[in-house]
Amino acid sequence: MRKTNIGVLALQGDFDAHRKRLEELGAEVVLVRKTKQLDNLDGLIIPGGESSTFLKLLGEAGLEKLKSFVRMKPTFGTCAGAILLAKEVENPQQMGLGAIDIGIRRNAYGRQLESSIRQGVFQGSPTEMVFIRAPKISRVGPAVEVLATEGKDPVMVRQGNVMVATFHPELSADTSIHKAFLESTNNGGQRTGTSGSQSS
């Protein structure tokens, strides 16, 4: 069986830690610098960085190409990637891909808490979460499933093939979040409900 081909958007920001993690887990990784490279990928990670810079670098055509990709294939956005995928962005308002029905507030933890490592819960297990100038999910639409929380806040959510986290799982030793994403790409992008695939 061929390896899963996963793209990591590599325009800017924290893409290399995702590449390493995905390779450790056996995926073939393509660092996507031109949206042309999206053809033939099984899934995509949009990493942390600066969401407004991503928008500038992508331009209108790049954004359109990315929009059609995320409609079809499993996509995981972390931090700035989550902001890019959200339907509504505040602080300040910003356009994006509108791919997941959430509201998200940029830089929501304020100056004193620009970055922090906290313990949240993912799939019922305590999980280390690294937050860097992180956004907060301020609204979760009815079709959106909450996968992880930190305190009372939803910090990782999914709707269909689109999953987002406000923290940086690529910076913690625990591989379970990237594993969950790779599992969703093995389902051929048809995933809608919760996982249940033991065999693959």
Ligand code: GLN
């Ligand atoms: N503050 C950044 C933004 O608003 C996100 C930070 C990150 O990705 N670590 O886009």
